[in-house]
Amino acid sequence: MRFDAIVVGGSYAGMAAALQLVRARRRVLVLDGGQRRNRFASHSQGVLTQDGRDPAAIAADGRAQLLVYPDATWRDDRAARVARTEECFEVITEGGDRFQGTRLILAYGVVDQLxxxxxxxxxxxxxxxxxxxxxxxxxxxxxxxxxxxxxxxxxxxxxxxxxxxxxxxxxxxxxxxxxxxxxxxxxxxxxxxxxxxxxxxxxxxxxxxxxxxxxxxxxxASSIRPASDLAAQLGCETSDTPMGAVVKTDARQATTVPGVFACGDLARGAGSVSLAIGDGAMAGTATHQSLALPTP
Missing domain, CATH: 3.50.50.60 (FAD/NAD(P)-binding domain)
Structure with missing residues (x-):
């Protein structure tokens, strides 16, 4: 089965992106390795309606709400390799599974270095x-x-x-x-x-x-590096920030590789649950419109 979009990374940005797509009745696969960047924190402050909650609980609620939609598929597995074919993107997981997606959303985050x-x-x-x-x-x-x-x-x-x-x-x-x-x-x-x-x-x-x-x-102020080399495998350009390199995107979270979007900490120099959710929502809607509307 080919998915309309594969989202690599199931934290706040990835789930927010996937939610927009499944609400547009698109088939979406989320691949998640289970390593949220804020897994060390016991409370998440500054998130509207969620202020002070355990960030793990916020993520669990997000996953449960996303999987209510029949077009959402979730796999607890890491994407190891990705390649672009003439018609789609093929993602191979660490577990050896192969999936195809017409569009790709990178939301696998970064690793802090102290x-x-x-x-x-x-x-x-x-x-x-x-x-x-x-x-x-x-x-x-x-x-x-x-x-x-x-x-x-x-x-x-x-x-x-x-x-x-x-x-x-x-x-x-x-x-x-x-x-x-x-x-x-x-x-x-x-x-x-x-x-x-x-x-x-x-x-x-x-x-x-x-x-x-x-x-x-x-x-x-930690320095950061991408949590995976998938963007580099695809040839996505990066932008330098004071914390480290991030994947370069435009205002709609599109990368420099057609059909590939990026959101969350991977695509900006500063991390925040609120900003990740907003970036993910933008990436999801932009991905849908790239599927639905003809290229100008």
Missing amino acids: PPVSGLWERWGRTVLHCPYCHGYELNRGELGVLATGPMSMHQALLIPEWGPTTFFTNGALMPDADQRAQLRERGVRLEEVPVSAVKGEAEVCLVDGRSFSLAGLFV
Whole structure:
């Protein structure tokens, strides 16, 4: 059976895309490897009507609602290879299954990469955080920190004081110039240039000179890489962002390869459940219209 569209990635963006298509009575296959980017977080804030809910519960509800539609098919399997034929796209899964789709939506997300500081990964998504809009309010204006990873961290250090008193740990990742130091002072940010040795406890930043800072939360601008090489297999162009490369799309989430769309964290530099759902809805409607309407 050939599907009208194959969606690779069944998290928020992928499900939102698939929902638009099945509501247009198109046959859709969702392939999902089960690795949501926000699987480490216990609450998802800032999502309208879902504020504060467990992100796993939001995803489970989305899947259940999607699979009510008879044209939706779900497979718990990862797409390993993809090729374009004259008439469609063929996707081969890690389990060895082959599926064909007239259109392809890439929504398999990205993988976060953190600096090699002991204790970061164990606290990622709980007290080591990436987005103040997702997590800042719950820190209750406590003492906060920003651990530098590169140029993006300067923007983060200037922004985080909105949520609480902030210390900027440069950790050898960047050296603020005179203008940047003046901006930090104006924002009331404490600058700490002694390297960080570890993060312990809830969010205790320990320096190599023996000092430590007990924080309510530590923000880190992770770098990202695609969670799969499928876009590269197809020849999709990428765009550079301060966090890493993402798949290049137009305003309707179309990639540079005809018939291929991309959405969610894979196609933008910043991650958010709300933005992923919006991108997915756009990708789904654009995919449907590419199937339904003649090419201009």
